[in-house]
Amino acid sequence: MDEQRTIFVGIDVSKDRLDVHLRPSGEAFHVARDTKGLEVLARRFGSLPVALVVLEATGGFEASVAAALAVAGLPLCIVNPRQIRDFARAMGRLAKTDTLDAEVIALFAERIRPPARPLPEPERSHFAELVSRRRQIIGMINMETNRRDQAVDKQLIRRLNRHITFLERELSELDGDIGQAIKASPVWCETEALLKSVPGVGDVTARTLLAQLPELGTIGRHQLAALVGIAPINRDSGLMRGRRSIAGGRTSVRGVLYMAALTTIRRGSPFRPFYERLTLRGRPRKVALVAVMRKLLVTLNAIVRNRTPWQSVMA
Structure with a gap:
């Protein structure tokens, strides 16, 4: 402190x-x-x-x-x-x-000196449930779509289409509920705007971070990377030096950071030169992408901590 x-x-x-x-x-x-x-x-x-x-x-x-x-x-x-x-x-x-x-x-x-918490817990838990349910519905839509694409029977295809339509309607209503929850809370509304000011961060990423990572902006970057599961883990024993890898952490947060990192690279944001420097040095693309995820998370952490929107320079 x-x-x-x-x-x-x-x-x-x-x-x-x-x-x-x-x-x-x-x-x-x-x-x-x-x-x-x-x-x-x-x-x-x-x-x-x-x-x-x-x-x-x-x-x-x-x-x-x-x-x-x-x-x-x-x-x-x-x-x-x-x-x-x-x-x-x-x-x-x-x-x-x-x-x-x-x-x-x-x-x-x-x-x-209890730890400061950025959002009231009952509201955050409710919001986390909505975001988790959204992820489940998207998973069901994807599975049902795959089943429909593989089906031959026309009647079965019609039934699958009806179920997909129902799930898409549920998803639309859930998105409305999530939007209303954010608008009802000045804390979430402002923090969502700060998060979305960063290239590559859209509604899904911002809302998942709000719901699943309340520590954002309150702890150090190394702690945060370990919490999410994108900090390299040593696998050494004696003189043997194993390959560093990532594991554990909050998979839902890691998933949206992965997609956000991909978006920032493909759209030529200020994160792309960092990715390209790593690949030019011989780093595998997947390793370079994880490094972008960490850099993106560090940037988001600083933005929320300082309550200042993204500037066109990397933190």
Whole structure:
């Protein structure tokens, strides 16, 4: 964590009001839980060295607050209220008011330092289910299309065509649901736009990354490559040096990065010269393509972390 970012913020969320406490200064204030109040918070925190903002999950009231602060680029974590209660008991803090709750949450942020999460977990899980279902339907369409192409019986072909049409209609409706989910969340809407500003990254890649890789923008490039499964794995023993390969990780993310990397190479984006340099040095094309995938992932990670769109130079 950057040593300059030393302010920890606790926010107690209620239906109409937000009680805020800052550590270590002890400053406390409150704002209304409405658009104006959220704008005030975003502006105020935007000029401060904030290390972490912590909110309690309060049955949905925290969602709009989390979205507004995340869009402002603030490191944010939503925690279970039970964690705060247990922490308060351990600290001997038994009294309870909104102002005191905000202070306890700020203390929790400062001393426990839970990892910042870029998206509210219940919303992200729902979004991940939609994206996963989309991938399943596409797989079924491909399988049914292959069966139709191999079929001879005309009646069977008609039945397969009906099923393919049904699946395509389901896919269209699901795409609409995914689009609405993104539009309903300022966090996703802005992050999707940032991701799609990169050459080769379209709707499917951006939405898969949003759903399946919430760590994007919050961890280092080496950790991220290992998480996705595109970091070379050593296979050495004694004096023997085995071939480096990639394995494990999140296959759905790796799949969309593969297609995005192919697109960037074929369309002559700024990633193509990097690919060509590797192949000219004798690297196999598949190895060079994986290197492009890693470079693309590193670029996306920096863009989301810095909240700045793609510029026509490689990160």
